[in-house]
Structure formats: C-alpha cells, structure tokens
Amino acid sequence: MTKFHDMGGRTCNEAICRTGREVNVFEREWHARALAATLAAGMLGAWNIDASRHARECLAEEDHGKLSYYEIWMAALANLLVRSGLVTRSELANPANADKVPLSASAAKAWQVDGILNKGSPTARESGNAPRFHLGQTVRASHPHSNRFLKGGHTRLPHYVQGRTGTICRSGEAHILPDSNAHYLGEQPEHLYSVRFSMAQLWQGDAERSDDEVVLDLWESYLEAA
Amino acid sequence: MSLQGNSNLHSHHNLLPAEPALRVEALETILIRKGLVDPAALGKIIDYYEHKVGPRHGAGVVAKCWIDQNFRSALVANATTAIASLNISGRQGEHIVAVENTPEVHNLVVCTLCSCYPWPLLGLPPGWYKSHAYRSRAVREPRRVLAEFGVNLMPSQKVRVWDSTSETRYIVVPMRPAGSEGMNEGELAALVSRDSMIGAALAGISEPA
Numbered sequence: 548m549t550k551f552h553d554m555g556g557r558t559c560n561e562a563i564c565r566t567g568r569e570v571n572v573f574e575r576e577w578h579a580r581a582l583a584a585t586l587a588a589g590m591l592g593a594w595n596i597d598a599s600r601h602a603r604e605c606l607a608e609e610d611h612g613k614l615s616y617y618e619i620w621m622a623a624l625a626n627l628l629v630r631s632g633l634v635t636r637s638e639l640a641n642p643a644n645a646d647k648v649p650l651s652a653s654a655a656k657a658w659q660v661d662g663i664l665n666k667g668s669p670t671a672r673e674s675g676n677a678p679r680f681h682l683g684q685t686v687r688a689s690h691p692h693s694n695r696f697l698k699g700g701h702t703r704l705p706h707y708v709q710g711r712t713g714t715i716c717r718s719g720e721a722h723i724l725p726d727s728n729a730h731y732l733g734e735q736p737e738h739l740y741s742v743r744f745s746m747a748q749l750w751q752g753d754a755e756r757s758d759d760e761v762v763l764d765l766w767e768s769y770l771e772a773a
Numbered sequence: 774m775s776l777q778g779n780s781n782l783h784s785h786h787n788l789l790p791a792e793p794a795l796r797v798e799a800l801e802t803i804l805i806r807k808g809l810v811d812p813a814a815l816g817k818i819i820d821y822y823e824h825k826v827g828p829r830h831g832a833g834v835v836a837k838c839w840i841d842q843n844f845r846s847a848l849v850a851n852a853t854t855a856i857a858s859l860n861i862s863g864r865q866g867e868h869i870v871a872v873e874n875t876p877e878v879h880n881l882v883v884c885t886l887c888s889c890y891p892w893p894l895l896g897l898p899p900g901w902y903k904s905h906a907y908r909s910r911a912v913r914e915p916r917r918v919l920a921e922f923g924v925n926l927m928p929s930q931k932v933r934v935w936d937s938t939s940e941t942r943y944i945v946v947p948m949r950p951a952g953s954e955g956m957n958e959g960e961l962a963a964l965v966s967r968d969s970m971i972g973a974a975l976a977g978i979s980e981p982a
Contacts, residue, residue, distance in 0.1 A: 555885030555911075562906065563907045565922060579822075583815040588810060634809075642799045642802040654811055656811050664864050667862065705936065
C-alpha cells in the first residue's frame with residue numbers, strides 16, 4: 548500500500564490548474580504566516596528537515612484528504628511542537644493561557660534571519676566508505692522497500708520505482724540518510740546516485756513513449772546491483 | 774487505550790482551531806508567548822520570500838549561461854559553485870544541478886514525494902507545482918502534461934523528468950529562443966519565465982494570462 552504523499556504515477560485524470568503568473572508569492576495572508584511560523588520554529592533546531600517531512604507524511608489519511616498545503620504544514624508543526632516537548636497539549640488548546648517566557652537563546656533573532664536563510668543547511672557529508680556503484684552501472688531499486696530502522700518510518704524511494712531497473716547517470720557525494728535522520732538516529736551518510744529509468748521500464752506497456760526517462764536521486768541502500 | 778485515544782495522541786493539531794487564519798494565529802501566540810520565536814523574525818522571513826528571492830535570480834543565471842561559454846561550462850559542471858559566484862545561495866538550494874534543454878532532450882522537474890524546488894533560484898513553488906495532479910502525472914505522462922501546458926516538443930526531443938527525491942535541486946536551462954541573437958544579458962533574462970526553468974514552458978514564449 549502506498550502512502551498518501553507518494554503520488555508519482557498514481558492514476559489521476561485531473562487537469563493541472565496552471566493559472567500562469569501569480570501576482571503574489573502567497574495566495575493568502577495566512578499562507579505567508581504559516582510558512583514563517585514553520586521556518587522560525589524550525590530554526591530552534593529541535594527537529595530537522597527529514598523529521599519535518601515525516602511529520603507531514605504521517606498525518607492521518609483524513610487530514611491529507613481535507614487539508615490544503617499550508618494547513619498540512621501547520622498541522623505538522625503543532626504535532627512537532629508537542630512531540631519535541633516544547634509545547635503542551637493544554638497550551639495548544641488554550642494559546643492565550645501559555646506562560647509568557649523571555650525569548651529563548653536558541654530562537655533566531657530577526658537580524659539573523661537573512662543570514663540563516665542565505666546559508667541554508669548543506670546535506671553532503673564524508674561517508675568514509677568507497678561508493679558501491681559506478682557511473683553507467685545497472686542497478687535495481689529495492690522492492691519491497693521500507694525504512695530499515697523503523698517500521699513505517701520515513702524513506703525517499705517512491706513506490707513507482709521500486710523493483711525497477713535503471714542506470715547510474717551521476718555519482719557524487721554522500722548525503723545524510725533521511726531514513727535515519729528523520730527519526731533522530733544520526734546522519735548515517737550514504738552515497739547518493741542519480742539513476743535513470745526508461746518509461747518502458749517504469750510503466751511497461753502503458754508507457755507514453757518508451758525511450759523517455761525519469762531520473763531520481765537514490766541513496767546507496769535503496770539500490771542493489773542488477 | 775481506545776483507538777480514539779491513540780489517534781488523539783498523534784493528532785495534537787486537532788486541539789487548534791480548524792479555520793486556517795485562526796490556526797496560524799494560535800500557533801504564533803504560543804510560539805511568541807513561550808519565547809520560542811522572535812515576533813520580528815516572522816516578518817523578516819515573509820519579506821525574504823516575498824522580495825529577496827524569486828525567479829529573476831534563476832533568469833539571470835540562464836541569461837548568463839546563454840552568453841558566457843565559460844559560465845555555462847562551470848554551471849553544467851557544478852551549478853552550486855557557479856551560482857554561488859553570483860552570490861546566489863540558500864535554503865532549498867544547497868545542492869543545485871542545472872540541466873540543459875537541447876534539440877535532443879526536454880527536461881521537466883517535479884517532486885512526487887513533496888514539493889522540493891530550488892528556492893534561491895526560483896522563489897517558492899507555484900500552486901500547480903505542488904498539486905496532486907502534477908505530482909502524480911508528471912512522471913507517468915509528461916508529454917500529455919506538456920501538451921496541456923502548451924509546450925510543443927520537437928519530434929527529435931526525448932523527455933527527461935527529474936524527480937527531486939534528495940536535497941539536490943534542479944533548474945532547467947531552456948533553449949535560447951530564435952531571434953534573440955542581438956540581445957544583451959538583461960533583455961535575455963526577461964525572456965526566461967519561471968515555468969521555463971521548471972521545464973513547463975519554453976523561454977520567450979508568453980505564459981497564459
């Protein structure tokens with residue numbers, strides 16, 4: 548069974564509603580505020596981007612069905628705040644009753660914001676291991692695939708590519724492994740490869756045109772030699 | 774414990790008001806009262822994404838790539854360092870790869886698992902890029918999607934879709950339009966739309982109003 552967020556290749560007859568040049572970056576004022584609250588709280592360092600993605604992914608199925616994009620961000624933020632112990636359930640229920648506390652030393656100050664956003668958080672790391680695969684090698688994406696640390700845990704191998712055979716077309720640095728980092732089990736960096744799959748391989752007889760391609764960035768433990 | 778009890782433990786967010794504008798206000802109130810967020814930082818973040826990043830950065834990179842062969846080679850070899858030389862860097866753009874459209878290949882970028890997008894080059898993603906329809910269809914029927922977008926491919930072009938599954942972010946370098954030979958860098962940048970750098974449009978072709 549695929550999770551709701553894992554959308555690639557799902558049957559969908561909807562048109563893509565592309566309205567052209569949007570006038571505003573944010574369609575609603577609360578979208579901007581939801582983004583700002585999420586990023587500012589993230590700057591506390593109590594969770595990482597993988598944990599934050601996982602928090603969005605593991606919202607209840609009915610939430611995914613009814614919540615819009617930034618509503619999903621807000622729901623995940625509320626859950627992360629409680630799970631990390633920064634906010635209690637009773638404070639969520641009665642925000643105006645939360646005790647007033649001076650600004651935490653780990654909170655980003657306004658003057659630091661531009662610097663933090665300009666700097667970003669690179670995820671490339673030294674792995675200490677030689678890469679197992681090389682450019683041009685044929686590999687298979689693991690199937691059945693699941694997070695190897697935690698049942699039902701976070702992973703970044705989409706369902707539509709599992710068990711399919713492709714070719715390594717870029718091989719570079721090792722990166723933080725989301726499957727581990729999302730659950731605070733350390734960065735456990737692994738080599739990351741770009742793997743090219745033909746449409747014929749992915750969709751067989753249903754391929755729109757067999758020699759078109761999809762490229763995905765996949766961590767070493769998602770792959771086996773084929 | 775009842776199932777209801779269990780599900781409540783995972784869904785703390787249901788304690789907040791359901792209406793989104795009230796919900797964001799409740800979150801801000803808690804974060805500020807508890808000293809977790811500097812209220813002035815919130816405005817700075819919004820200002821940053823409204824005014825300090827956006828597709829004009831990406832368009833400048835593409836225009837430079839079209840007129841400066843050395844920059845083009847540097848961009849294709851290592852886009853992260855090439856754009857850093859133009860003082861472009863930041864969150865959701867820590868690892869950038871530039872992919873060039875040619876008469877042989879048309880590139881299209883998607884994130885089927887969430888909404889990964891090169892923020893420092895293109896700003897925040899448009900609604901359609903985050904839609905369920907685009908995320909489902911782009912890897913399955915990119916030609917139909919492109920046709921709906923009004924992109925006419927050449928018969929010689931294969932389609933290559935980049936599914937952004939890691940922290941690598943992709944920018945498409947569209948083909949330089951015919952008739953732009955005498956233009957300077959600024960004039961060329963004006964031909965490069967946001968959507969052309971996702972692969973969802975061609976440079977120099979106006980987008981639907």
